[in-house]
Amino acid sequence: MKKNNLLYPYKNLLHLCCILLLVLPAFLFGSCVREESYEDNAMGNFEQLWTILDQQYCFFDLKRDEYGLDWEEVHSRYRNKIVEGMPESSLFDVLGEMLAELKDGHVNLINSGNVSHYWKWYEDYPDNFNEPIQRAYLGTDYRIAGGLKYKMFPDNIGYIYYGDFSSGIGASNIDDALQYLAVCDGLIFDVRNNGGGYVTNSSKLAARFTNERVLTGYIQHKTGTGHSDFSDFVPIYLDPSNRIRWQKKVVVLTNRRSFSATNDFVNSMRLLPLVTIMGDKTGGGSGMPFSSELLNGWSVRFSSSPMVGANKDALEFGIDPDVHVAMKNTDILRGIDTIIEEARLFLKNDEKK
Amino acid sequence: MKKKWLLFFLVSCSLSLAAQQLDSLQKHRFVTSSLLFGVGLSNNYDTYISPLEYTGTEIRVMHERMRLTKWGHNRISLQSLVQAHLSYCSNPADNNHLLGGLLNWNYGLHYHLPLTASLKLLVGALADSNLGFSYNARNSNNPASLRAYLNLDLSTMAIYHFKLWNHPYVLRYQLNVPVAGLLFSPEYQESYYELFQLDSKGNNLRFTSLHNQPSLRQLLSLDIPIGLSQLRVAYVCDIQQSKVNNLRTHAYSHAFMIGFVRSIYRIKQRKPLAMPAY
Known part of the structure; x- marks a missing residue:
């Protein structure tokens, strides 16, 4: 009887089919991956x-x-x-x-x-930046390359203002600006009141000021829900650009509103031999932000991946400048930007040396 | 009278020849392919992007090709099933949207077990490869999530042939369950900047099985004869879930599809056939 049954040789396989068909869906539906439930109130x-x-x-x-x-x-x-x-x-x-x-x-x-x-992080501190005065320094004959505004001061010092790391800058924009300012004795790179943007723009710019690979810091990310669940440090290197690179002295101007990606830019620049950071301490903001949301549709943004300096020093609370300079009220009244003037003096004195 | 006998002989010969030709048709040369289009409901959840489930609609296209092979005395069939879907979903407050898409290719073999003349069970294994994305325009450094995974699926199928009003219908149910695989995933809060620009060496390729990827794909289809063609209507239940690197995801789809089935007999022809002259 068994031998005449066509299915007899496959009975084990058939049993397996039945088990698969009946048990697996039940098991899988029993292990649903669903959201954690909260009341929308x-x-x-x-x-x-x-x-x-x-x-x-x-x-x-x-x-x-x-x-x-x-x-x-x-x-x-x-x-x-x-x-x-x-x-x-x-x-x-x-x-x-x-x-x-x-x-x-x-x-x-x-x-x-x-x-x-x-x-x-900036409201409790002096501004150290006066926009009308800075506009007067730029005048009306400044040039624009992407997000960069630049000009040559009469004393042959180049000046670049970059006010937003979200503003697009292409390689050609930077080439054109640096080429135009190449005859200058030194360069002032002003990132005061720059509240950040894309960290990729930060490294794109900093790469024009180094001739060799530099370890600028590390980044970590959370690997779990615990407050101390972090990955190993991942090194961040600044590689020299293969396009036009600046070979003279540079002064980077900072204030408390130099935040986030600007903080990252300053962190890279401070490690380079021809660069001096001048002005006030930066605002910090070294956590790469992630986004999430609530049931009622409100969005929340928060720091999720901490970045630290090359010595694994925290950058969250800001970076001190090499040379502390504050805007003087007497200068402001006369329409003078103390920090720009100090930077010009610094570069001219350095040239004489 | 002689003419009648001659006619009978010729007809008999030609019928006999035709019968021989039918017998000589090789089963493995028959290919059944279908192309279906459909719409459905989608529910997406990815804690890398949001802690909330997004619900909405999807469009889906599916191409299937199936044929018997020479192996196992024509009892083993080869199936290639390609599906692609795009979904547009909203959060519970309906003030943000998630765009998702997945390309899925299943390729493998089934062994046929005829239970009766009209019902057979198939059991087999499939390679199940997937590539897709989720995109949420509102997020800052976690706007998108890449989906890339490769699985070995166990697959079962039941095919039932029946007649209604003297017309042949085919009802089919297929269940694919991934039992082992590899899945790409960022770590819990690892940014794609870290992954692709800084060459981070996290645990991004994870082994998956039923414990951390309890997923399944179900397909129920009915082939309906319409003139010389066959219309196929289908319901797809696609349940994809994962729990790796402390990230939880799911993509649930329920799609209704419609399309046509085409049967082809492949001819082995080494020399290229000349194009007909007009």
Whole structure:
């Protein structure tokens, strides 16, 4: 009987088919990968925001050591401020205040009508930049190459202002600017009030000021949800550009509003032999930001990958200049930019030496 | 009378010859291919981009080619199944959107187990390769996520031939389950800047199996004869999930598809055939 049955030789295989057909889908549907559930109300959105930061923000340990940040304590303190049915604008304010505890310019809560921000990293310090005065220095005959504004001062010092690392700069833009200024005795590269942008633009520019490969720092990323779950340090090198490279002295002007990608640019430039950093301490912002969102549709941005200097020194709180120079009120009243003037003097004196 | 006998002889000969020709047709030269288009519902989730599930619609195209081989006394068939889909989904608050896409190619063999004259089961294994993306325009340094994975799938299929109003129909159900594979994934919060510009050496190629990639693809199709053609209507249930590097993803699709089936008999011809002259 068994031998006459066509299927008999394959009975084991058939059993396997049946098991696959019946058991696997049941097993797979039982192991669904779904989102963590929160209620779409004031408390739910508060809990979700706190958890996103708790699992993904990268500077908890650094800020605990710096000023005693305790994220659990922040949770209990702000949870008491959440009231069911509170207006959206009040919820936004409370959540924005909670994020300000991180003291990080890269942390924002964003909805269609507002962006929460922490700007104490420059609001509590002198400006050291006066836009009308700087505009007067540029005059009306300055040249523009992509995001770069540049001109030659009468004392044969070149001046480049780059106000936004998000502004596009192509290789030809940099070539043209450097070629035009090549006859100058030195170069002032002004990145004051530059709040950052693309870090790729930072290395693209810095590559024009080195003739050899330089280790400029390291980056890490979080590998898990714990506050100390980080990858190994990944080295960041600055490779010399194979196009026009500047071979004379350079002074980079900074202030507290030189932030994020600008901080990264200053970190690279400070390691180069012909470069001097002058002005005020930079604003910091060394965490590469990631984005996330809440159930109610609000977006949140936060630092997720810390970058450190070549000596693994923290850059989050800013970089000190080689030469501290502050704008003098008496100069401002006379329409003089103290920092530009100091840089011109520095370059002229250096030329005489 | 002689003429009648001669006619009968000739007809018999020609019928006999035709029968011989039919018998001599080789099963492995029959190729069934189909091209289907469809729309469906999509649900995407990728914690690298957002902690929320995005839901929306998708368009999908599927090309299938299947033929018997000479192996196992014509009991082993070769299947090539290519699917591509694009989805456009929204977050629960409907104020942000996610664009997703995946190209999937399954290629492998099935062993045929006839249960009755009209029902057969197939069991086999497929190479399952996938390349796709998710893109969220609102994010800063994590706007997109690359999907690249290669799996070995176990596959089962049930094919049922039946007649309604004297017309032949074919009902088919197929289930593919990846059991082992390799999947590319950034680490938990590793940026693509770090991955591609700085040559980061993270754990980006991960071994996957049922424990961290519980996925399946199901296909239910019905072939309906229309004149000399065959219309195919199908339902695709595509459940792709992963849990690697502390990142969780899923892409659920339920698509309804329609298209035509084409059967071809391949002729072995070493010398190129001359084009007909007009």
